[in-house]
Amino acid sequence: MYRSNQNHPELFPPKSRPLGNTENSWCRAAAGGTGIAVLALQLAKKMTETSHDLQITLEKLLNSHPLLHSKLYYNPATKHFSFLKCSNPQIPLKFHDLPSTSKLLLALSAQNPNISPLHLILEHELNSKSWSDPSSFPCSGMDLLFGSVYALSDVKSLIVLKFHAAICDRTSAVSFLRELMVLAKEVECGAGGGTQKIDGEGDMGIESLVPSGLAKKTMWAHGIDMLGYSVNSLRLTNLKFKNTKLARFSEVIRLKINPHFTAEILTGCKSRGIKLCGALAAAGLMAGHSTKLDSDHKLKKKYGVVTLTDCRTILEPALSTQHFGFYHSAILNIHTMKGTENFWDLAQRCYLDFEQYKKCNRHFSDMADLNFLMCKAIENPSLTASSSLRTSLISVFEDPVMDGSGQMQQELGVEDYIGCASVHGVGPSIAFFDIIRDGELDCACVYPAPLHSREQMSELVDRMKKIMIGEGGL
Template identity: 55%
Template sequence: MIEIDKWRTYNLRRNHLKHNMNSSRPATTADPKSRTVGATEHSWCKAVPGGTGITVLAILLFKPPDLQHLQNALHKLQSSHPILNSKLHFNPAPESFSYITPATPQIQIQPFDLESTSKILQTLDSGTSVSPFHSILEHELNKNSWENPDPSSDTDLFFASVYTLQDETWVLALRLHTSACDRTSIAALRSELLRLMEGVESEFTGNGEVSLGIEEYIPSGQGNKPFWARGFDMLGYSLNSFRFSNLNFKDIVSPRGSRVIRLQFNGEETMRITSKCEDREIKLCGLLAAAGLSACHSLKEIPVNQWEKYAVTTLIDCRSILDPVLSGNHIGFYHSAILNSHDVNGGEDLWELAKQIYMSFMSAKNNKKHFTDMTDLNFLMCKAIENPGLTASGSLRTAVLSIFEDPIIDDSSKLDEAIGLKDSIGCGSIHGVGPSIAIFDTIRDGKLDCSFVYPSPLHSREQMREFVDEMKRIILEDGFGG
């Protein structure tokens, strides 16, 4: 049970924010509810127009969806989670963003018949090795409804489309603004939607208002940092960024989009991986980061014992450590990040490197850097957006890898027959500011399934396929002796 004083603090914060909200229109009782975005949400509002922060959930179905039933399910989701029913309002002077939330659900499914879907697929340069489902996922990652903010027109945060494929399968694609939906949210949204499609009513009911941003829930004192320490850390982050190595860039000039490469392990391989992580007292993120850095060093064909410094961003779902604690199905963006750098020479033992990376991350987390450095990293991300020349080759790359502290655990196979679920992928775009590779890992029915999102043609699909194959080899051969 949440203590009374926590709720009192929550209501004081909420009322203060509502009293001071920035709206360009005079308020009346008939107006939709609104609030200004928080600092982290503002960073995403700055990033999304450039192509980073478009969250997509693509679901492959072998049964045709009942569009009216699906429409009703999405409306129920919007009623339960008002952020999904909100629009983004842009105010250019001074630059700010607000969530505007109508009283009734707004989303309308956009259906594409077989002919329309075929025409879309023909326009995509996805390569012959990519399935139509995969192509649709990438197509959605690169549909940017927020590319040119217009102060005269509010933009939805949530879009839904249904595509018809030739092999009598259908793709349900949900596309969201990342400020309103982090990876935990997309997993909760997927689970809740599948239950609604099966006919099971949602157990979650909201209070009709958009929740506050993550900064308003940081436990008292945990986000504090002395002024001099903040300046010192900002300088350190800025100077170190010039020393970070990157995976070789292929094309730094052409327009960019996000592409996806998938890495999957079978049940036996996954069991061995997770068991050894437990034995070594590390999380899966440490192993994936170590294998990723080793693969980078290997692909660059650098002589062994030649050191390179790589940056890794680890994302933490903070819901369980906020005040008050938020549940896993609380939709919004409630992740924070820790940026660490690691020196790699190519001769490291995989598990020793994984331990080093994980302990470095845990040390920073134990020192609350995911809260104390939140403002610093948001500021630096915005500065990189405004000044691409501050990054290597003007690439907007802030790290070589981005990874999540914990994988998503998905045991939804029992719904396969009930609703026709065949496959699903949830991930976010990174072709604006961000890492060279963002890893979205899921353990689905006991099998590790990783989606690697990368900016193309800054990196090529062939290069990424080579990277993923090398990473898998390193884990299975170097990690387990073949």
């Protein structure tokens, strides 16, 4: 529940709620460039500061989700964060007119001339510093959600919404988009009302909702597991690093597979009793390991795969998908690659290894260990290879987003959208944000540059696509 900090009441406002360990970890990560979630929508309509429909829609959404307009505070004495739900439902919106947007796109496209404006601005927003060093936080608290509107032409606009991971995991972002479109349709039609307010949203972090006994682990077991994770992480193979010296930023490559091949891949997964995350992980491992085989055809290497799973339905009490916040947990599996793997055999192994860990409740029992190690890596980058802060080769989500709202998007003028999060602080070499959009697989593949180059990662994603299309059928 919300409570004031008794030891330092002057540093946390009354009724603020100290963040749980997972939320605190994301606060530390976001300052370094990981955990900044961005949703960018391209619209076939002009949006300006005098266009009231957007403000009305967002206000309705915020009234249902006070967590979104909370303020983030930092206590330098305890080095912990808290947030406070605020009564005034507003999102800081910044409008960019056509001349300023054109100037920005001209600068962004200089190095990437073949990338769409939607893609370029998405990357720009992923890397703009909304949450920096906690010591620079204002006394009034830091906003956790920001919005920007870019004029692409006289008849097109781009809306970008940026969330802090402490209040928004992927499930929250997907629910936000769906509620946003429903409310936008209501506002367009002149209807009143809004979405239902979620009681207790944001009152507790995930650790407080784990079912009794599932996170239990002896001190000895904690020590053994932490040692195991630490030692194994030093043995994991990484993709070749292109530049380990320059400041990092997130870049995105889009992996799209047409509905025909997507259907074949999904049918192949279903017939083998596995999920798409297994196929994505297998394709990523095969594509990544193939770059090692170019120089040594007998190479055997170990790689890390992190799978993120939404815990809402198994918490106590169970939460709905409309309950915003960060309620995902991670499972790290290590896979040895020889270079002779069959795609579907590897996909089954990736998924079944993850499923076995989940059945053993490792997503709960290892939560504290992985949060601790992530924070230690942030504080001591030298603990990772070449100070790269890479903790695995790949991260995937257990379940893809299923989006069948194409008709509504068309009615609202939504031409395209991309949603993903930054990874240029601590994280994997490539993170997959997958969605099945009207039958088509569409992945935003995010990686840290210039640690990895766009050319290098484009080649990796192309290899993945060929593997999935070539071997992903029945």
